[in-house]
Amino acid sequence: MPTDPVIEVAGVTKTFAGVQALGDVDFTLQRGEIHALVGENGAGKSTLIKVLTGIHTPDAGRLTRNGHISTIYQEVNLVPLMSVAANLFLGREPRNRFGLIDRARRNADASELLRGYGITADVSSPLGTLAVGEQQMVALARAVEANADVVIMDEPTSSLEPREVETLLGVVRKLHEAGISIIYVSHRMDELYRICDTVTVLRDGRNVHSGPLKELPRIELVSLMLGRSVKEIEKHGTTAFGEGHHADTQPVLEARELTSRPRINGVNVSIRPGEVVGLAGLLGSGRTETAKAIIGALPLDGGTVLVAGKPVSHNVKSAMRAGISMLAEDRKTEGIIPNLSVRENIVLAALPRLSRFGVISRSKQDRIVDTFVKRLRIKVSSPEQKVAELSGGNQQKVLLARWLCTEPRILLLDEPSRGIDVGAKAEVQALIDELAREGLAVLLISSELDELLDGADRLIVLRDGSVAGELEGDQLTSEHVLKAIAAEVRDGSDDHAVSHQNGN
Amino acid sequence: MITTTTPAVPKAAARTKVLQRQGAAVALVLMVAVSWLVFPRFGSLDNLRDLALQGSFLAVIAIGMTFVIITGGIDLSVGSLYALGGVLAAWGSQYGFLAALALPLVVCGAIGLINGLLIARTNMAPFIVTLASLLFARGLLLAITDEGANTYKIATDSAFVELGRGTVLGFGYPIFIAAVLAVLGGMILNRTSFGQNVFATGGAEQSAILLGVPVAKTKIVVYTMSGTLAGLAGALTAAYLQSGVTVIGVGLELDAISVVVIGGTLLTGGMGTILGTVIGVGLIKVIQNVINQIGTLDSNYQSVVSGVFLLIVVVLQRILRR
Numbered sequence: 001m002p003t004d005p006v007i008e009v010a011g012v013t014k015t016f017a018g019v020q021a022l023g024d025v026d027f028t029l030q031r032g033e034i035h036a037l038v039g040e041n042g043a044g045k046s047t048l049i050k051v052l053t054g055i056h057t058p059d060a061g062r063l064t065r066n067g068h069i070s071t072i073y074q075e076v077n078l079v080p081l082m083s084v085a086a087n088l089f090l091g092r093e094p095r096n097r098f099g100l101i102d103r104a105r106r107n108a109d110a111s112e113l114l115r116g117y118g119i120t121a122d123v124s125s126p127l128g129t130l131a132v133g134e135q136q137m138v139a140l141a142r143a144v145e146a147n148a149d150v151v152i153m154d155e156p157t158s159s160l161e162p163r164e165v166e167t168l169l170g171v172v173r174k175l176h177e178a179g180i181s182i183i184y185v186s187h188r189m190d191e192l193y194r195i196c197d198t199v200t201v202l203r204d205g206r207n208v209h210s211g212p213l214k215e216l217p218r219i220e221l222v223s224l225m226l227g228r229s230v231k232e233i234e235k236h237g238t239t240a241f242g243e244g245h246h247a248d249t250q251p252v253l254e255a256r257e258l259t260s261r262p263r264i265n266g267v268n269v270s271i272r273p274g275e276v277v278g279l280a281g282l283l284g285s286g287r288t289e290t291a292k293a294i295i296g297a298l299p300l301d302g303g304t305v306l307v308a309g310k311p312v313s314h315n316v317k318s319a320m321r322a323g324i325s326m327l328a329e330d331r332k333t334e335g336i337i338p339n340l341s342v343r344e345n346i347v348l349a350a351l352p353r354l355s356r357f358g359v360i361s362r363s364k365q366d367r368i369v370d371t372f373v374k375r376l377r378i379k380v381s382s383p384e385q386k387v388a389e390l391s392g393g394n395q396q397k398v399l400l401a402r403w404l405c406t407e408p409r410i411l412l413l414d415e416p417s418r419g420i421d422v423g424a425k426a427e428v429q430a431l432i433d434e435l436a437r438e439g440l441a442v443l444l445i446s447s448e449l450d451e452l453l454d455g456a457d458r459l460i461v462l463r464d465g466s467v468a469g470e471l472e473g474d475q476l477t478s479e480h481v482l483k484a485i486a487a488e489v490r491d492g493s494d495d496h497a498v499s500h501q502n503g504n
Numbered sequence: 505m506i507t508t509t510t511p512a513v514p515k516a517a518a519r520t521k522v523l524q525r526q527g528a529a530v531a532l533v534l535m536v537a538v539s540w541l542v543f544p545r546f547g548s549l550d551n552l553r554d555l556a557l558q559g560s561f562l563a564v565i566a567i568g569m570t571f572v573i574i575t576g577g578i579d580l581s582v583g584s585l586y587a588l589g590g591v592l593a594a595w596g597s598q599y600g601f602l603a604a605l606a607l608p609l610v611v612c613g614a615i616g617l618i619n620g621l622l623i624a625r626t627n628m629a630p631f632i633v634t635l636a637s638l639l640f641a642r643g644l645l646l647a648i649t650d651e652g653a654n655t656y657k658i659a660t661d662s663a664f665v666e667l668g669r670g671t672v673l674g675f676g677y678p679i680f681i682a683a684v685l686a687v688l689g690g691m692i693l694n695r696t697s698f699g700q701n702v703f704a705t706g707g708a709e710q711s712a713i714l715l716g717v718p719v720a721k722t723k724i725v726v727y728t729m730s731g732t733l734a735g736l737a738g739a740l741t742a743a744y745l746q747s748g749v750t751v752i753g754v755g756l757e758l759d760a761i762s763v764v765v766i767g768g769t770l771l772t773g774g775m776g777t778i779l780g781t782v783i784g785v786g787l788i789k790v791i792q793n794v795i796n797q798i799g800t801l802d803s804n805y806q807s808v809v810s811g812v813f814l815l816i817v818v819v820l821q822r823i824l825r826r
């Protein structure tokens with residue numbers, strides 16, 4: 001194979017505040033190839049892209065670039081209030097002989113150019129009036145028009161409808177034919193295998209694999225991403241975590257056909273009291289969205305949520321009243337209020353229940369806070385300590401306490417052990433286990449397969465917003481999960497593409 | 505997981521554009537028509553000339569403000585700079601026409617430049633930075649005039665006075681100056697890359713940076729422009745009044761912001777027109793004029809009516825953007 005690298009990096013290392021984001025990474029992009037860059041959250045993809053585009057300077061390593069690079073991000077980085085044509089030619093406006101912008105020519109050029117990308121919208125209307133897919137196409141056209149030799153596409157299809165995805169992939173192929181090199185970041189296996197020539201897998205800041213994609217079976221790719229060997233078929237269920245939850249027969253939570261296009265499509269989830277159900281899947285498969293749909297924080301195109309057989313209106317207030325609580329993924333922005341005390345943070349969600357005519361009983365508060373601080377073993381000097389001063393693990397416990405004191409029947413946990421140290425992680429997991437034992441229905445979301453296999457009684461595997469499989473009992477092994485994630489979709493649509501695995 | 509920020513401006517943007525800009529224009533036409541019919545003196549040439557002249561000073565300031573607001577910023581210093589510009593022009597007039605004109609432009613422009621540098625380079629909030637210069641310029645003004653005790657007069661026969669008081673067909677020079685600036689401003693905004701950068705900066709700053717728009721430079725230029733134009737408006741006013749008056753311009757920044765917003769420029773940035781601003785100036789001045797015509801009404805009602813108008817426009821912006 002002739003080598004004509006457009007970008008070549010060798011031994012690149014990048015550290016942020018003592019945390020290594022990239023360690024000794026080699027990466028080569030050959031001219032004219034479509035190179036898939038994959039890896040789970042925190043694997044170092046965005047850091048690598050930023051090193052390639054020059055936004056970050058590597059601490060060590062060599063970087064050679066032989067061309068102009070343009071990056072298309074997942075969010076369309078254009079100006080929605082400006083016209084399509086103005087966006088397309090921002091910075092390179094056609095001028096008339098007085099040096100002023102020639103608007104007629106700008107519009108004509110823009111129309112002509114976009115027709116090649118299948119867009120026939122009025123180019124003088126604001127960009128924001130176009131569909132997201134079309135906006136992305138405009139971004140792409142802009143990049144190509146700026147004579148890019150390399151186009152980096154970061155999750156370009158994550159917010160597109162299937163039809164828009166097809167158009168985009170068509171354009172990617174066209175670029176490929178025109179000799180432009182492409183780095184394609186995506187989690188969608190089907191897309192990767194359809195258009196990419198080569199693949200680089202990053203995991204924990206290291207390049208764990210580079211090579212032709214076609215020769216790499218899907219299951220191998222997924223196992224490389226998740227860091228699990230296919231041969232390593234281990235049976236779980238022998239550890240203490242996750243064993244012996246008493247599971248009633250009647251589900252307390254039933255979510256039917258949850259659909260919020262394009263993120264989730266017909267997802268079914270049911271949880272019995274005392275059961276921990278895990279949601280597995282790659283980044284972007286719709287895990288958080290499913291939880292948000294259940295609690296009513298995501299607008300739905302269809303589907304119903306039933307608690308103990310009764311339908312719940314689709315809004316957070318009703319869901320909470322019905323007994324659903326959710327611990328959000330991002331503590332900092334969606335949960336903790338750093339400058340309030342531990343006590344204030346804990347009672348926040350229970351305030352309506354603790355107050356009478358708007359007056360909040362302090363003694364009741366203290367009693368509840370005391371109970372939870374002891375029970376969850378939250379390490380604080382006093383309940384009046386500011387939450388900001390606590391460690392990540394203890395902050396997480398404070399949040400857990402906040403939702404527990406609303407006495408939920410169903411608890412949705414999104415990445416409960418992210419960003420906390422190993423000891424605290426074990427404690428949080430033990431707590432989840434304990435709560436389930438007491439009859440709470442738990443939905444556990446985690447990107448760590450081990451945590452799911454250990455902690456859940458049953459696993460729902462999501463892929464591209466649909467359920468790809470449901471596993472329980474003996475099937476709770478990494479191999480089954482990987483198979484479900486990697487399974488090929490037979491037709492273009494991804495509705496229930498994979499048969500559910502039946503219990504044996 | 506993945507969260508996509510889809511720019512939430514579907515058809516609303518287009519609707520806002522039409523209704524807002526045209527809304528102000530329609531209101532202006534209606535106001536003028538009704539006033540013409542109800543108040544016979546309103547339509548007299550003298551009154552219209554006076555109205556246009558009064559509006560021209562505000563328009564000069566508001567043109568600069570339009571650029572600032574489209575970048576998503578705000579300039580609170582223009583009222584103080586307007587007064588400072590007037591006093592500097594009056595003081596400078598003893599050294600001739602050029603000094604009288606150049607001094608306010610250079611000094612006020614420099615203060616605008618400092619505003620811009622602070623906002624663009626240190627990322628401080630425009631509100632705070634320009635509030636500081638509002639106080640600074642007003643203080644400087646009082647210091648150089650012995651707390652207003654020292655009023656600089658402009659010799660009545662000087663060429664500089666002509667700039668403020670001279671007329672063509674009875675219409676004062678400031679009207680033509682404001683008109684030329686408005687046309688230039690519109691051209692710069694819509695037909696130059698700098699203008700495109702102004703829109704991009706206010707429309708989506710992060711995207712603009714990624715698109716290679718010189719966001720910091722753009723901000724520095726708009727605040728410098730705004731300061732310079734405020735100084736010019738002050739100089740023209742001084743020429744017209746034949747002296748530098750220290751007490752004028754208090755709260756004028758709020759008038760300027762109001763007319764820009766009434767004219768359909770989004771206070772959040774990214775969208776706006778000079779024509780809209782000119783219409784906004786016209787609307788406010790007609791309202792003031794009419795309240796003066798009624799005579800029995802306290803002139804404070806001018807602010808009441810302007811306030812109500814502003815509120816209506818902002819509420820409409822909100823509703824239409826949904």
